[in-house]
Amino acid sequence: MSQNRVDEYRRNFITALGGAAAVVAVAPTLLLREAHAAGEVAAKPADQAVTNAKRWGMLIDVTKLTDGGAGMVAACKKEHGWGDEAHSSPEQQAHWARVVKVTDKLTHNSFSLPVMCQHCENPPCVDVCPTGASMKRADGIVQVNKHTCIGCRYCMMACPYKARSFVHEALQDQKPHSPRGMGTVESCNMCVHRIDNGQLPACVEAAPDAVVFGDLNDPNSAVSQAMKTIGGKQIRADLELNTGVRYHGI
Amino acid sequence: MASQAIIFRETNDSKGFYILLALLGALLALGALAFFTAEHHGHHITGMNNQVVWGLPHVFAIFLIVAASGALNVGSIGTVFGKKLYQPMGRLSALLAISLLVGGLIVLVLDLGHPDRLIVAMTTYNFKSIFAWNIILYNGFLALSAVYIWTMMDRKVKKFYKLAGVAAFTWRLILTAGTGSIFGFLVARDFYNSAVMAPLFIVMSFALGLSVFILVLHFAYAWTGRQLGDVVMNRLRYLLAVFIGGVLLLEGARHFTGLYIAQKAGVEHFILFEGGLYTQLFWVGQIMLGSLLPLSLIFCRKLTNNRIALLLAALFTILGGFAQLYVILIGGQAYPLTLFPDADVSSDYFDGVLNTYVPSIWELMLGMGGVALTLVMVTIGVKVLRFLPDSLSDAVADPHSK
Numbered sequence A: 001m002s003q004n005r006v007d008e009y010r011r012n013f014i015t016a017l018g019g020a021a022a023v024v025a026v027a028p029t030l031l032l033r034e035a036h037a038a039g040e041v042a043a044k045p046a047d048q049a050v051t052n053a054k055r056w057g058m059l060i061d062v063t064k065l066t067d068g069g070a071g072m073v074a075a076c077k078k079e080h081g082w083g084d085e086a087h088s089s090p091e092q093q094a095h096w097a098r099v100v101k102v103t104d105k106l107t108h109n110s111f112s113l114p115v116m117c118q119h120c121e122n123p124p125c126v127d128v129c130p131t132g133a134s135m136k137r138a139d140g141i142v143q144v145n146k147h148t149c150i151g152c153r154y155c156m157m158a159c160p161y162k163a164r165s166f167v168h169e170a171l172q173d174q175k176p177h178s179p180r181g182m183g184t185v186e187s188c189n190m191c192v193h194r195i196d197n198g199q200l201p202a203c204v205e206a207a208p209d210a211v212v213f214g215d216l217n218d219p220n221s222a223v224s225q226a227m228k229t230i231g232g233k234q235i236r237a238d239l240e241l242n243t244g245v246r247y248h249g250i
Numbered sequence B: 001m002a003s004q005a006i007i008f009r010e011t012n013d014s015k016g017f018y019i020l021l022a023l024l025g026a027l028l029a030l031g032a033l034a035f036f037t038a039e040h041h042g043h044h045i046t047g048m049n050n051q052v053v054w055g056l057p058h059v060f061a062i063f064l065i066v067a068a069s070g071a072l073n074v075g076s077i078g079t080v081f082g083k084k085l086y087q088p089m090g091r092l093s094a095l096l097a098i099s100l101l102v103g104g105l106i107v108l109v110l111d112l113g114h115p116d117r118l119i120v121a122m123t124t125y126n127f128k129s130i131f132a133w134n135i136i137l138y139n140g141f142l143a144l145s146a147v148y149i150w151t152m153m154d155r156k157v158k159k160f161y162k163l164a165g166v167a168a169f170t171w172r173l174i175l176t177a178g179t180g181s182i183f184g185f186l187v188a189r190d191f192y193n194s195a196v197m198a199p200l201f202i203v204m205s206f207a208l209g210l211s212v213f214i215l216v217l218h219f220a221y222a223w224t225g226r227q228l229g230d231v232v233m234n235r236l237r238y239l240l241a242v243f244i245g246g247v248l249l250l251e252g253a254r255h256f257t258g259l260y261i262a263q264k265a266g267v268e269h270f271i272l273f274e275g276g277l278y279t280q281l282f283w284v285g286q287i288m289l290g291s292l293l294p295l296s297l298i299f300c301r302k303l304t305n306n307r308i309a310l311l312l313a314a315l316f317t318i319l320g321g322f323a324q325l326y327v328i329l330i331g332g333q334a335y336p337l338t339l340f341p342d343a344d345v346s347s348d349y350f351d352g353v354l355n356t357y358v359p360s361i362w363e364l365m366l367g368m369g370g371v372a373l374t375l376v377m378v379t380i381g382v383k384v385l386r387f388l389p390d391s392l393s394d395a396v397a398d399p400h401s402k
């Protein structure tokens, strides 16, 4: 993000601290609504840096996603406006999130899940970026600073989840809250603009019964409690990236 | 240093010089056109996409960068290892190294999504990134090679000749290891994360750099009517064979072990047996035409002292290296990422399928522009400065000095 946006985050965060609510542990089945009601994503006050007191993350219960996550993906697309690049080929169009169908080779059992940036704690995309444009906020959100990204795409080579897209053409009609730019790389940013405003990410809002969002650092948060109860698997856990997006039922 | 006996001279003004420059200039112009077109329209006009994110420009760029490091070898052998026969070629070797590196870097930079932000890349470093380290390594290499040339050309600083040579030699080994490590660091790409990558790139650089050097040396002498004897060329000939053998050995080790590492077995099978174009490029391009053919051209008894055979050997080594980089770079990306090792995956975004990549004419033009820039720099370099010994005939080269 640019210095302006850093400052903006700082300002917003003060608000968050001021309004930070006590976190309530709730029954896993009611998690999400409770979480929201409990104000886990508090609006942020101004003039304070994003701290590592929180680490945002989510647990997606694949067994409760009747559409395999298509609704979540659609909500993301609507929120950020990616994927309709007119001149780009399907291979070139941006995809911040997608539904992947998985079929076990032995049992032929299948399920579908939405795959987006997993907000790794040890993100390869951040390690490799020569300029530091690919960055992890103190609160665990991984995103690209569009103003210092030189478009080398090394981070795309490094991401194990194909979570990143390069913008192959000039864009029109962008969403003011989610600026994008030709020649830079982009990916799911957990809807920082919403989180910093005390709202849930768009995809979470689109699947309230299947997704729990919250602070992974807080053992009493709804998402931590849900993971404690039903577990939270990582895609490619063998890579030891400690992802912030976790799944149940994969 | 052998320069007492050797006279260095600029190349002459000739029609050929200007014709060559005009040809290369045309290629440069095409490269510039490609750059401005992609800059204006965005990368959608290229064949690269979000599945195969690095394409033909990167094959060109990495080829030139790798060859740059190897081109300095001839100078290094003379300076660092004290082999007198190689010393008169040190200047050309360093000039070629600089030119190749600049040619490669320009392609890399002009392919960026934001080439206008080069200054960001030069001033903001993420020191965790091997890419950032490479930027430093490349700049240092240019500086060291320039100093090395200076110590060869200016008697006043001749006492630093050895020091500069050793520094440049060491630096470039690190540089090539660094270039290889760009791939080594990609943990999730099964084809790349191998410890063999760095040493492989070093030996590749020897073979490719020497091949380019042989061709440039020959034509620089042939086109300016200077003498270039078999003593020098045969030395380079057998050196080339050693390097080609080295690449084969490391490639063998890499692919053989790959087949037995469960994680890599899939992509290895793909490249070696089922990869269509990539499999052909590997076996026919890299192994047969790019390695075995040059080796037989070098070792065939009937072709001893045959200059054409040597030139062809160098040319095919270059083509083989190009094929090899294409297979590594594009083939490695064509094979899909593994999200779930024991399952088949599919999506509306090319999960679980082989990715296709068809390079566009723009990418070819950009890459050729980089090659042209390298050759322009060499051509002008030898014209305006004393890079080339007046003669490298057998009498001058003196086979009896070690």
Ligand code: SF4
Residues within 6 Å of the ligand: A116, A117, A118, A119, A120, A123, A124, A125, A126, A142, A158, A159, A160, A161, A162, A163, A164, A187, A241
């Ligand atoms: S999922 Fe990919 S883009 Fe997201 S943090 Fe991890 S490596 Fe980076």
Ligand code: SF4
Residues within 6 Å of the ligand: A128, A129, A130, A131, A132, A133, A134, A144, A145, A148, A149, A150, A151, A152, A153, A154, A155, A156, A184, A185
């Ligand atoms: S494309 Fe941008 S964010 Fe990605 S590694 Fe390069 S500079 Fe960093």
